[in-house]
Each structure stands twice: as structure tokens, then as C-alpha cells.
Amino acid sequence: MQPTDDLSQVEVRRSRRRARTVTAWREGDKTIVAIPARFTRAQELEWVRRMMTRLAAQERRRRPSDEELAARAADLSTRYLGGRARPTSVAWSSNQGRRWGSCTPSDGTIRLSDRLRGMPRWVVDYVLLHELAHLLHAGHGPDFWAELDAYPRTQRARGFLEGVAYAGDRAGADGPSDVDGVDGDAPSDVDDAIDDDAAAMQATDVAVALEPEDGADEPRDGVVALDGAPVGARTAPKARVRR
Known part of the structure; x- marks a missing residue:
């Protein structure tokens, strides 16, 4: 989770088709904030920080x-x-580096990368099971994988993690890339497609709808002019959280 004052890993996407919503989500190590194209730079910064705060709270x-x-x-x-x-x-x-998780059989400890935060529960469950299986089998032999076969979403979770790792590698992110090696072995090829739509990569997102408010003389908390002009007799958008 990124602090709200660190914007180095934020990508702002402007869209002329986006007029009444601001949305933020995670893509690997990056945070994407989608805003209307008409936002000024000041409004962009305001909404990026606001959405980062909302996203962190949701996570x-x-x-x-x-x-x-x-x-x-x-x-x-x-x-x-x-x-x-x-x-x-x-x-x-x-401090898991490029691993999603790790297991130390000698003392029975399991650690999960905090980069998994906000991912679907079934993905976190798979990584947990992967590490639990290492308490029974040190390597990745047939007996190890036989244990994981009992979990019905093993292949789907592996595909999801492959997709996240692939996206991170393309963006040059220094994040986990192992799936066969959840705990540190060489990464496998991207051979399992994510079978959800693009929202699968957006395991956690926040959307804010902008709706008109009549008679606003001054911008208030949650109110911002789309084109940056003074808010006077015309309408101004007001933030409304859409769940």
C-alpha cells in the first residue's frame, strides 16, 4: 500500500469520454487514476491524492x-x-523481494508478501496453501503438487499471479514474478491466462461519481469545477462514492 504523499508510482489516465467519474485501482506496483480530460493540473493532483487515500482505506x-x-x-x-x-x-x-511468500520448514514460519494485499481472497488462499504444503514437502515434486490439486482454484490463482507478474515485468516493476516459485524458484512462463475481464487485475478499486450541484458559490470539500473555471452561478460536480 502506497502512502498518499508518494505519487512516484501513480499513472494518471485522462479520457474525453470520462465526464462524471474518477476511478482508481492497482496494476501491479502502479496505481492508476482515471480522470476526465478537462481536469486542470491542480484538480488532477487533488483527485489523485483523494483517490489514493480512499484506495488505501479500502485496502x-x-x-x-x-x-x-x-x-x-x-x-x-x-x-x-x-x-x-x-x-x-x-x-x-x-521484505519478500520477488517472492509472493516464503516458508521455513525448520521453524514452521510462513511469510506472505504484503504485495498480495487487496488481491482476491482465493489468490491469497492459494499462496497460503502453497507455503503450507512446503511444511509437508520441501521441494516442488509430484507429491507437493498433488497436495495443491485439492484446492479447486489452484490453476486460476496461478494464472492470476502470472498475469500480475507479466504486467509488472512489462512496466519494469521490481515486484514478485514467481508463480511456480511462489517462494523463490525460477519463474514459470505465462501459460495460464486470467479468465476474468480487466477488472480481475483491479482487485481493489474506488470509483467516485461527479454529479451537479446548483447554486454553489465556492468550492467545498468534495466539490471541484471540471474545467477549472471559478465556481459561480453554474453547476459544479460533487463527489459521491459509488460502491
Whole structure:
């Protein structure tokens, strides 16, 4: 999750067809903010910061805590591994480098990259199961993959992660790229297509609709003139969160 004052990884996309909405979402390491083409530079900066704040808040609500992550791991172990995988510690980590997750069988610890935050739950579950399976099998042999076959979304999750890694590599992002090697082996080819539409890459997004408000004399919080002209007798758009 990016702090709201760090705009170095933000890409602003202007569209003449976009007149009444501002939308923000994540694409790999980048944050995309789509705005109307008529926004001034000042309005662009205002809305980028506003949408970054909303997006970060939404991701915080969606991201489980370390305790919830550990409870999820225990549930997944019971459901798909017969309860045989029993980690001593499961937590988020910011130093996973190009790995989505890691497992240390010698002490039973599992760490998941915080780059997974905001991704669909079934993708996070797959990475958790991948690391749990390493408590039972150190390598990626047939027995290891047989354990993961029990999870019905294994191939779909692998395809999703391949797509994220591919997009990040094309953009030059220094993010995780391993899928066969969720925990650090050589990355596999992009051989599993993401079967969702483009929104699948936008696991977390925020949209704000701009609607007219009559009689506004001065811009207020949530009110901004689309063309940058003074807000007077004409209408001005007001921010309304669309869920």
C-alpha cells in the first residue's frame, strides 16, 4: 500500500469520454487514476491524492491482520491438507523481494508478501496453501503438487499471479514474478491466462461519481469545477462514492 504523499508510482489516465467519474485501482506496483480530460493540473493532483487515500482505506479494510491470516491458514490446512500442516507463525512481510511468500520448514514460519494485499481472497488462499504444503514437502515434486490439486482454484490463482507478474515485468516493476516459485524458484512462463475481464487485475478499486450541484458559490470539500473555471452561478460536480 502506497502512502498518499508518494505519487512516484501513480499513472494518471485522462479520457474525453470520462465526464462524471474518477476511478482508481492497482496494476501491479502502479496505481492508476482515471480522470476526465478537462481536469486542470491542480484538480488532477487533488483527485489523485483523494483517490489514493480512499484506495488505501479500502485496502486496509480488506486486508486481514496477521492473526486473521494465521486463522485462515489453519482453516485451509484443515480443509485441504487434513490438518497436517501446522505453522508456528503466519504473518505479512514487506521484505519478500520477488517472492509472493516464503516458508521455513525448520521453524514452521510462513511469510506472505504484503504485495498480495487487496488481491482476491482465493489468490491469497492459494499462496497460503502453497507455503503450507512446503511444511509437508520441501521441494516442488509430484507429491507437493498433488497436495495443491485439492484446492479447486489452484490453476486460476496461478494464472492470476502470472498475469500480475507479466504486467509488472512489462512496466519494469521490481515486484514478485514467481508463480511456480511462489517462494523463490525460477519463474514459470505465462501459460495460464486470467479468465476474468480487466477488472480481475483491479482487485481493489474506488470509483467516485461527479454529479451537479446548483447554486454553489465556492468550492467545498468534495466539490471541484471540471474545467477549472471559478465556481459561480453554474453547476459544479460533487463527489459521491459509488460502491
